[in-house]
Amino acid sequence: MLLDAPGAPLRAADLEPPAVGSTQVRIRVRACGVCRTDLHLVDGELPEPMLPVIPGHEVIGAVEERGREVTALEVGERVGVPWLGFTCGACDACLRKQENLCPNAKFTGYTLHGGYAGELVAEARYCFRIPDVFEDSEAAPLMCAxxxxxxxxxxxxxxxxxxxxxxxxxxxxxxxxxxxxxxxxxxxxxxxxxxxxxxxxxxxxxxxxxxxxxxxxxxxxxxxxxxxxxxxxxxxxxxxxxxxxxxxxxxxxxxxxxxxxxxxxxxxxxxxxxVANLTRKDGDDFLPLAAKTRIRTAVTTLPLSEANQALTRLRNGEVQGALVLQGLHL
Ligand SMILES: [Zn+2]
Ligand SMILES: [Zn+2]
Incomplete structure (x- = not known):
């Protein structure tokens, strides 16, 4: 589902699958949470989005293909893709271990294509392993919320x-x-x-x-x-x-x-x-803790094709817990 311009409804589109760079993985999306930030994006409250853009930064999926330099993830492995999608690793913020404040950062579903889609390409370094105790839809809101x-x-x-x-x-x-x-x-x-x-x-x-x-x-x-x-x-x-x-x-x-x-x-x-964004350390610390704590996310699932309705429900405060889109591959 594609956002052409702030204020416009998302529209279904068939895009050419992007090539997988050497440090990237192609992920088949199994679930994607709907976050309030997606509303801010659609409402034009976030500066300079990539347009058109596929929203969605609470992505759970399986690695389908990996770039030649990627060794940390296996094909078939389940991963989560969060909001922070890329940092430069070289600026003052990155060197201070504050990659969440990197001025060259890119963000999933905002300045990179996100998970309101059948698949996405993500930097392997910014993918998290997801503890087995969580179902795909339960895990999605952990990625941002x-x-x-x-x-x-x-x-x-x-x-x-x-x-x-x-x-x-x-x-x-x-x-x-x-x-x-x-x-x-x-x-x-x-x-x-x-x-x-x-x-x-x-x-x-x-x-x-x-x-x-x-x-x-x-x-x-x-x-x-x-x-x-x-x-x-x-x-x-x-x-x-x-x-x-x-x-x-x-x-x-x-x-x-x-x-x-x-x-x-x-x-x-x-x-x-x-508080701004997240660091990879946050994910490395939080996800095992969430599994150990037996956090149960309250999720309502909707088909990906109803992304606009999902955003409306969130806007109207009709959601208890989290909304998750599931779609093309289930
Ligand atoms: Zn940086
Ligand atoms: Zn979010």
Whole structure:
């Protein structure tokens, strides 16, 4: 499914299969998750996409062909392809081990073709092995929702592990991260769209200690808060909910403007930071942990041909857990 221009619906297209470069693999797609970033792409909220582009960066598939320099992956092996699709390895950011900030990075389903397709070509270095405990559709949301949640938590915990963690926006990322936090014995506070009783019940069913409207004040001050909802107005709310010295982490690639707020919300060493993309180390750390923790992703599958309907459902907040497209080869 191809995006010709922001604002246009995706259209089915038969493209010439691209050649496989020496460091690349051709992957037969078995499942591809639908991420909020795909909505931002379709809505023109991300600068300079490759156009036309095949969206999709939560790809699970099998290696079908490999370039001559690829030795780490076998033909037939199951892999996942995440958002980060290429980095240069030579810039200051890459040399600092912050490849997620590489200015020459390329991103799957944005500046590279993604997984809303029968197959894709990916750099072998950026493919992850997928633990056997996960079905294809269950594994797909781990590739972005899972990884970005994990990275956001790492940043929230960077100075000190928080025991009381707020999650704003209880979608695909939060429902995965909540399971990890509960498994680690931490208290999860879930903040949902005002009035969304189903989302509150969903959060409680996954072990959240408290679930309330995003506008509510939690019953205790939080150690950290992670914003997955792309709503800038939640930033002052989250700062007000964390204790002195607490951290607020913005997890989305795009967010509406943050309104001005009184300095006292930031005062007392509260911190406000963002998290961008992922590193390969995040995947190497998170995927085994997700398997060990027995994270269960709640997925609804739709045929690839219904990608536009999937995006509409996500936009309308009708999704509990994650949406996954499955299609051409099943
Ligand atoms: Zn670089
Ligand atoms: Zn994503």
């Amino acid at each position: 899972g990884l970005i949640g994990y990275r956001a938590l790492s940043i929230a915990d960077a100075e000190q592990r928080g025991e009381r963690v707020g999650l704003y926006g209880f979608g695909a990322a939060a429902h995965i991260l909540a399971q990890l936090l509960v498994h680690q014995g931490r208290d999860v506070f879930a903040f949902v769209r005002p009035g969304d009783a189903a989302a509150k019940a969903f959060a409680r069913s996954l072990g959240a200690r408290w679930a309330g409207d995003a506008t509510e004040t939690p019953p205790v001050a939080l150690d950290s808060a992670i914003l997955f909802a792309p709503v800038g107005a939640l930033v002052p709310q989250a700062l007000a909910a964390v204790r002195p010295g607490g951290r607020v982490v913005c997890g989305g690639i795009h967010m509406s403007d943050i309104p001005s707020f009184p300095y006292r919300l930031l005062w007392q060493e509260r911190q406000l930071v963002s």
